[in-house]
Amino acid sequence: MQHDLFSTNGGSEPISLGAQSGLLRGFALPLQDQLLDAIQDIALEAPWRQLFTPGGKPMSVRTTNCGTWGWHSDRQGYRYVAHDPHTGKPWPQLPELLQQLARRAASQLGFSDFEADACLLNCYEPGAQMGLHQDRDEQSFAAPIVSVSLGLPAQFLWGGTQRNERPARIELLHGDVVVWGGVDRLRFHGVAKLAAGKHPQLGAQRINLTLRHAGN
DNA sequence: AAGTGTCA
DNA sequence: CATC
Numbered sequence: 256m257q258h259d260l261f262s263t264n265g266g267s268e269p270i271s272l273g274a275q276s277g278l279l280r281g282f283a284l285p286l287q288d289q290l291l292d293a294i295q296d297i298a299l300e301a302p303w304r305q306l307f308t309p310g311g312k313p314m315s316v317r318t319t320n321c322g323t324w325g326w327h328s329d330r331q332g333y334r335y336v337a338h339d340p341h342t343g344k345p346w347p348q349l350p351e352l353l354q355q356l357a358r359r360a361a362s363q364l365g366f367s368d369f370e371a372d373a374c375l376l377n378c379y380e381p382g383a384q385m386g387l388h389q390d391r392d393e394q395s396f397a398a399p400i401v402s403v404s405l406g407l408p409a410q411f412l413w414g415g416t417q418r419n420e421r422p423a424r425i426e427l428l429h430g431d432v433v434v435w436g437g438v439d440r441l442r443f444h445g446v447a448k449l450a451a452g453k454h455p456q457l458g459a460q461r462i463n464l465t466l467r468h469a470g471n
Numbered sequence: 472a473a474g475t476g477t478c479a
Numbered sequence: 480c481a482t483c
Contacts, residue, residue: 312474
């Protein structure tokens with residue numbers, strides 16, 4: 256039987272996080288097995304690695320990328336690079352599965368024709384976190400950000416356009432997708448220190464996929 | 472600078 | 480708030 260990969264949550268409404276942002280609870284669940292396979296393949300080609308902030312401090316997550324552009328951080332700063340500094344090779348191709356998932360999710364929030372050219376993969380183990388920040392290394396902020404959560408639950412910190420606004424805490428579960436763009440595109444966000452736990456598929460980790468249009 | 476440590 |  257022919258079935259719609261997105262049917263599980265195709266009819267559910269986004270949980271609003273702002274005028275042009277929302278949480279699509281469980282949106283990626285129908286694709287979970289294919290997503291985990293794709294992540295494994297990506298990590299074989301572009302291994303997980305620990306990045307350093309420009310200040311020289313190690314980040315607590317492990318990172319890799321796929322797509323035309325990969326986000327990288329070191330003492331030179333934050334930037335997108337076309338080649339993996341670890342291997343010298345181009346980043347693995349962005350799987351069509353992921354491209355379509357991101358396009359469908361963006362469409363649910365009113366962003367048509369989203370075309371990701373970068374996917375940052377962050378792996379959190381218990382204790383790992385991501386401080387409040389803006390995604391502002393992309394060449395244009397016209398396209399939204401699409402974030403896919405897999406594995407252990409996390410508290411998403413969802414702030415305002417100004418750093419001093421106290422962020423809301425939103426629990427993100429395996430299969431959840433968050434989309435933000437337009438007036439919400441530069442909102443500060445982060446992830447609270449991951450609590451210990453074991454996920455049936457992923458064990459003691461959370462993997463987040465962040466899809467972006469980084470180039471021209 | 473998406474970091475941590477420190478001070479109020 | 481300091482930090483190649």
